[in-house]
Amino acid sequence: MELTTILFLILSLISIGSAVMMLMSRNPVYSVLWLILLFFTISAHYLMLNAQFLAVVNIIVYAGAIMVLFLFVVMLMNLNADTEPMKNYRLQLVGVIAGGSLLLILVSAVMKIENNQPVMLMVGDYGLIKVLGKTLFQKFVLPFEISSILFLSAIIGAMVIAKRDTPSQITKGETEKRSS
């Protein structure tokens, strides 16, 4: 076996293991921590495919920012195994059926992929930042700009929702401004 194959196998084991552990943990904080480990192994997979930019952005955005907020919320809500909501038997059954059918579709889609072109490890420069940037800003510049406008509107929307002040808070903010 080549070194990259061995690495790939180890990484895959860790990522599947941490994904399973994320689902199995009773404590939501543990779930979040397992998910962070999963993001790390996915980044390592990107690195093996020579997509360095994608790997590091995955770390910065998901592991570094989004999961910190997740952890933040989970800790503030103080969720425990004892206060776990929803033990409805029927809902669990429905969840199992829905998840199972999704799995079925995914497996059938994966089975259809022709396997005569195995994934090439550590070759190609498609994931490097130079190539990626040129492709994004030349070939796909319109979709890129449109999606950034979408992001901007999402940010503004979040701000509008968060800024729904009651009258008493508004006057309090104004007095603070005046005094400072």
Next chain:
Amino acid sequence: MFLSIDLIYILEKLILIVIIVSISMVVAMYTTLAERKVAAFIQDRRGPNRAGPFGLLQPLADGLKLFFKEEIIPMFSNKFLFVLGPGLAMLTALMTSAVIPWGSKLELFGREISLQIADINIGILYVFGVVSLGVYGIIVGSWSSNNKYSLMGGLRAASQIISYELALGISLIALLMVTGTLSLKEMVLQQQEGYWNIVYQPLGFFLFLVCTFAECNRTPFDLPEAENELIGGYHTEYSSMKLGFYLFAEYINMFISSAVMATLFFGGYDIPFLDESTLPVNVAGVLGIVALFLKIAFFLFLFIWVRWTIPRFRYDQLMGLGWKVLLPLALLNMFLTGAAILFFDK
């Protein structure tokens, strides 16, 4: 055989890693002494002067004290995460050192050894990624302590680091637009030939500096451990060497951040007004390391100087500064840099 060559390469990198990690530790140890000495000087005192000449053995005595103290793990804490927290803090503090070019190169035993653990072409993004992970040690430790002061400290740390990361990242983007590369090594080479990046990015450097103070939890932004509001903040429940790890990680963070600032904005291992290519390789390499460490020492002094000069911010002032001052300034800096590049290239 490819395996034997590989092994020597791996050995070389391993030795380099061990050397750099131990140097980080030693520098962090002596930064604690420097902190106390400089504080004493600023407050017109003598500072520690009993252990060894001029108190030079004081860090060793402090370390021994921390090792020998009783270790208490609170009964209602989450034991595994309680131990994991300081470890994570230390790990993320040390990880950034991998991409910093500590010197040009040395020739030993007929091999050319590059004084950088990994010259990856996304170096600066790697630094940014690790910085964004630095908060996990604090959050995990603070939550697992099961103490409300700890939790408050952890929440403050999380929101503070996320807020200041934005301005940090955008000031870095402006720097990237000037240099056109993400590799730290290449940035140093560019600065050796031309001017230091501080000439092109004065505002960017200032923003980076302020955000670094916030990311390292240093005064005036040390709200997560504000001792007169939160007892000890996120490390209230910690004792013995686990507390030592948290305190130590802060000093290592300072050291590595100083190295990053010196590399990005002040030419890294470049010696000003000297053409390194005229010197023999080894001499240039060693002098380069000395130059880099002098620059780092200056930034470490700056960290300490600011701590003993400027009082702590209030929490809303901290958030206001991050979101209403630094972020718009960083955006303006990016815009001006882009405009200047467009204007001068045409």
